[in-house]
Amino acid sequence: MFNESLYLKITKAKPLPRAFYKRKVVKVAIDLLGKILVRKYSNKILSGKIVEVEAYNGVTDPASHAYKGMTPRNKVMWDHPGKVYVYTIYGIHYCLNLIAEPKGIPAAVLIRALQPIIGIEEMIKNRGVNDLTKLTNGPAKLTQALKITKELNGIDATVKDALYVVNPPSKENIEIVSSKRIGITKGTNKLWRFYIKNNPFVSKK
Template identity: 50%
Template sequence: MRLRRAFFERYTPAVARDLLGCRLVRIDGGRRLSGVIVETEAYRGSRDPASHAYAGRTSRNAVMFGPAGCAYVYFTMGMHHCLNVTTEFPGTPGAVLLRAIEPLEGVSEMVRNRGSGAPAHIADGPGRLTKALAIDRRLNGEDLVTSEALWLESGSRPARIETSGRIGISKGTARRWRFFVEGSGFVSSGRPAAKAQNP
């Protein structure tokens, strides 16, 4: 069953946790690609220095300030795209970064999209995930509640959920807003950012 708007209109870390076990579905060239979400991170607004929305609304992060349940796709590090889902309510920015999935349908398509292919590492990282699913900025702002190209479906909650600090950030490292399925084997290998120190 497709997730409805109300699922996303909640406290962002709660959405990030509840997305574990849900299915991400992508229609690419008429083919159905999908996988179970095994790793997410929560990003909020003016109180979260690691968030793109921390310094206020810009043309890049505008989607985070809009309705919940939409795709926020941005280009990072000169080479990669990252896929987020917006949360909370218009005017209160929030988004969940989808960091890894366990591939289910269209695995051979995903391997082809990725080019170099270690089979166990098709989508175990935010950049790898978007490349495997052929996601780029054309999907920025896509409404996942109604879209025919990209959406989320409910699943079964994993038995064991682990948390940690978020990966690859330099501020807001104290918050344990990364959520992943313990023992999954499809979780990214990144380590949480070290806790910030006073100079």
């Protein structure tokens, strides 16, 4: 049930450095697939593998929150790469993004789905859902499962704090699929949604 070796590897791993995020947002998005998201709160560790993402480029992309300029909500997108951007959607849900590109260039990667790894019991409790494949297979589901709220907006994911990303404990070959982004009305032509092929924890086909 509980894999101690895996737990130790993940909890001892260092967060990905800022240089990882300081690149083209599409590359960062693709490279985040297969990485491990770690969430810590009140002595609990919750963790999952990133299996689905979307890229948002504030400069050229009408679907991005940053497209029309800086506002109180989106200002973290202009901050250092590796920062965390959390916003409320539809009044009831949160979505998690990681900032990419050099400071001053607004761009973000939306984390759309995880494969649960550590703290599954806690995630089930947070979600009130038993089905593992429905635990974190959507942007607002994973924030609920990992207790990610707007309190985390603006924190730095390159330090080992409440939320960060690490390399997977062992390398595995993954096949990546790109497709149209989901749930947007503008910029729908770009194929900036990426997910791991045949992974059952991806939100949709």
